[in-house]
Amino acid sequence: MCICNYGFVGNGRTQCIDKNECQLGDSVVCGNHTSCHNTLGGFYCVCLEGYRATNHNKTFIPNDGTFCADIDECEVSGRCRRGGRCVNTQGSFECYCMAGYLPENGPEPFHPTRDATSCTEIDCGTPPEVPNGYILGNYTSRLGSQVHYACKEGFFSGPDNIVSSCTAPGTWEPPKLKCQEISCGRPPAVQHAILVGNPNSVLGSEAHYVCQEGFESPGGRIASVCTEKGTWTDTTVACTEIITEINNASVFNNTCVRWQINAGRMNPKIVYVINIKGQRLDSVESDHTETVTFTTDSGTPEVCLDLYPGTNYTVNISTAPPRRSTPATIGFWTAVKQTIDNISIFNETCLKWRSMKTADTQEMYLFRIQGQRWYQKEFAQEMIFNVTTSSQTPEVCLDLRPGTNYSISIQALSSEFPVVISLTTQITEPPLPEIDFSTMQGGILPRLRLKKAKEDNGPISSYQVLVLPLALQSTFSCESVEAASFFSNTSDADGYVAAELLGKHVTDDALEISIGDRLYYGKYYNAPLKASSDYCIVLRITSEWNKVRRCSCALWAQVKGSSLTLQQMAGVGLGSVVAVIILAFLSFFAV
Known part of the structure; x- marks a missing residue:
C-alpha cells in the first residue's frame, strides 16, 4: 500500500504535498510570543525577540509543553552602556543611571537602542571601533581604563594586541586588532547529488544540492553550512536510488495492458521497455516477438499493443536505464472475437456495456467477482452468477461491500475470453462505537473502556476522545473537525480533543482511559476537567480511504460537578497503572 509520510497529505501514490501546520496562526500552533515556520513534512516554532524557548533551543515543536519565556536581557553585561543600570521587563529591558552618573540628552528610564539618553561623566569617551570587531565585557572610560576587543562571528584575528587603554590626554590608544573574514572554500561533494548554483564560502553560507536523475532524497532537502571553524557541515540527508516497483499488471480490451508503480515521492516521466513474446495457436504464421518503448509520467500507465488474435502472449514490463525497476510479467490469450465493448461503471456498483450481438438475440453473461481489502487480509468475497439479456446495452x-477492491470478470457465452475490470467501492460510516454509557457526579470522573471497532465498512484510521460542554451535546456534529487540542483553545466553550489513538495501535483487548489524567495521547493533552462544570464525553471513530473521510460518534459519559482533586487523581492513577503504561506506550508510537 502507499501512504503519505507524516507531515504530508495526499493519496500516497500519485501525490503527497506538504501540510501547512502554521495555517491556523502562530499563537494557535506555537503559543504566545512565537512565530510559526512551516517546513517540508513538518514545522517549527521560534520565539519572538525578547523571549526564548523553555527547552533552551532556538526552535521547538510544542508537543512537550515547551513555551516562550521572557529573556532577562540584563544577564548580558553592558546593556545600558557605561554608567547604566539594566532593569529587566517583559520582552525587553529599561536602563537607569548608576550612582555617580546623570542622564544626558533625555529622561530616565531609557532604552539604549531607541532613546538618546546616556549616563555620562568626564572621560575618554567612546572607545574606537574595530572593523568587524566588538568590545568584550564592561568597561569605563576613566583614566587608566582598558577595553578588550574580539572579532564578530564570521571573522577571526591573529595574535595582535586586543587591548586599548584610556590615556592622559583623554584619548584611547588605537587598537591593533584586525579581523579577517572566515572562508570555508568550495562546498564538499555529495554522492549522487549535484551542487546548485555557486554558493558563497563565508560563515553561515548554505550549499544546496539536488539528486541526480534516478535518485531522490527521502530525508528532505540536502544542504551544507559554512561553520565558524572554516569547514562545511556534513550532510545528513543522502540521495538514494529510485527503484520503480511495477505491480498489479492487468489486461483490458483484449490487447491493452495497464499497471501501477511506486516510483518514489515524485513521478517524473519514465521510459518503459515492453518485451512481447507471442506463440500462435496455429502454424500458418510465425510467432510474434517484439520490443516496445513507452514514456509516461502517470502513476497507473496503460498502453495498447498491436497483437495478433488467437495468440498466447507473455509481456514483460521494465524501465529503461538509468532508472532501475522491479519488472512485472503478465501472460494472457488474445481472443479471436469479443462481443463485449465499451464497459463502464456507474452508481459505483453498477456496470453497463455495449453488446455487438444483433438486436433481439439473447446473450448469456458469466460474472466472476473477487473482492479483497488491503487493510483486512482475512477478508475475501467471491461471487459467480449468470445474467441473460437480449439488450444491446445491458x-x-x-x-x-464498501471499502473493497474488486476484480470483475465478464464473459459472454459467444466470446472465447472474458473481459476483466477493476472496481473500488468507497467506504461508509464505521460501525457505532461499542461503549458503556455512564453518568458521573460529585467530582468522580469516568474511567472509560475503549473497544476496537470492526472494519466492516472501511479501514479504521483513528479513535478520538472529545470533551465538550454539556450544553453542546444536542448541537454537536460528528463530522465536525472544529475541536482542537486543549492548549490551542482560548476557552473550552467549543470543547477539545483529549486523546487520539491510531487504529493500528488499538488491539482487540479493551483499553481504559481516565479522563483528566494529564497524559498525552498522540499529540493531544488529556487535561483535568474544570471544577463545577458539566461535560459530555464523546468517542469518535474515523475511517479514511481514497480521499474519503467518514465518522461515527457515540456519547460515552456525562460528567456533572467538580473535577478530581490531586489526591483523587493519584488514587485513580494507582488503580489503573497498567492501563496508563499501555496507553503511554501507544501514544509514543502514535507521535
Whole structure:
C-alpha cells in the first residue's frame, strides 16, 4: 500500500504535498510570543525577540509543553552602556543611571537602542571601533581604563594586541586588532547529488544540492553550512536510488495492458521497455516477438499493443536505464472475437456495456467477482452468477461491500475470453462505537473502556476522545473537525480533543482511559476537567480511504460537578497503572 509520510497529505501514490501546520496562526500552533515556520513534512516554532524557548533551543515543536519565556536581557553585561543600570521587563529591558552618573540628552528610564539618553561623566569617551570587531565585557572610560576587543562571528584575528587603554590626554590608544573574514572554500561533494548554483564560502553560507536523475532524497532537502571553524557541515540527508516497483499488471480490451508503480515521492516521466513474446495457436504464421518503448509520467500507465488474435502472449514490463525497476510479467490469450465493448461503471456498483450481438438475440453473461481489502487480509468475497439479456446495452448492479477492491470478470457465452475490470467501492460510516454509557457526579470522573471497532465498512484510521460542554451535546456534529487540542483553545466553550489513538495501535483487548489524567495521547493533552462544570464525553471513530473521510460518534459519559482533586487523581492513577503504561506506550508510537 502507499501512504503519505507524516507531515504530508495526499493519496500516497500519485501525490503527497506538504501540510501547512502554521495555517491556523502562530499563537494557535506555537503559543504566545512565537512565530510559526512551516517546513517540508513538518514545522517549527521560534520565539519572538525578547523571549526564548523553555527547552533552551532556538526552535521547538510544542508537543512537550515547551513555551516562550521572557529573556532577562540584563544577564548580558553592558546593556545600558557605561554608567547604566539594566532593569529587566517583559520582552525587553529599561536602563537607569548608576550612582555617580546623570542622564544626558533625555529622561530616565531609557532604552539604549531607541532613546538618546546616556549616563555620562568626564572621560575618554567612546572607545574606537574595530572593523568587524566588538568590545568584550564592561568597561569605563576613566583614566587608566582598558577595553578588550574580539572579532564578530564570521571573522577571526591573529595574535595582535586586543587591548586599548584610556590615556592622559583623554584619548584611547588605537587598537591593533584586525579581523579577517572566515572562508570555508568550495562546498564538499555529495554522492549522487549535484551542487546548485555557486554558493558563497563565508560563515553561515548554505550549499544546496539536488539528486541526480534516478535518485531522490527521502530525508528532505540536502544542504551544507559554512561553520565558524572554516569547514562545511556534513550532510545528513543522502540521495538514494529510485527503484520503480511495477505491480498489479492487468489486461483490458483484449490487447491493452495497464499497471501501477511506486516510483518514489515524485513521478517524473519514465521510459518503459515492453518485451512481447507471442506463440500462435496455429502454424500458418510465425510467432510474434517484439520490443516496445513507452514514456509516461502517470502513476497507473496503460498502453495498447498491436497483437495478433488467437495468440498466447507473455509481456514483460521494465524501465529503461538509468532508472532501475522491479519488472512485472503478465501472460494472457488474445481472443479471436469479443462481443463485449465499451464497459463502464456507474452508481459505483453498477456496470453497463455495449453488446455487438444483433438486436433481439439473447446473450448469456458469466460474472466472476473477487473482492479483497488491503487493510483486512482475512477478508475475501467471491461471487459467480449468470445474467441473460437480449439488450444491446445491458446493465447490472452488483451487491458489493464498501471499502473493497474488486476484480470483475465478464464473459459472454459467444466470446472465447472474458473481459476483466477493476472496481473500488468507497467506504461508509464505521460501525457505532461499542461503549458503556455512564453518568458521573460529585467530582468522580469516568474511567472509560475503549473497544476496537470492526472494519466492516472501511479501514479504521483513528479513535478520538472529545470533551465538550454539556450544553453542546444536542448541537454537536460528528463530522465536525472544529475541536482542537486543549492548549490551542482560548476557552473550552467549543470543547477539545483529549486523546487520539491510531487504529493500528488499538488491539482487540479493551483499553481504559481516565479522563483528566494529564497524559498525552498522540499529540493531544488529556487535561483535568474544570471544577463545577458539566461535560459530555464523546468517542469518535474515523475511517479514511481514497480521499474519503467518514465518522461515527457515540456519547460515552456525562460528567456533572467538580473535577478530581490531586489526591483523587493519584488514587485513580494507582488503580489503573497498567492501563496508563499501555496507553503511554501507544501514544509514543502514535507521535
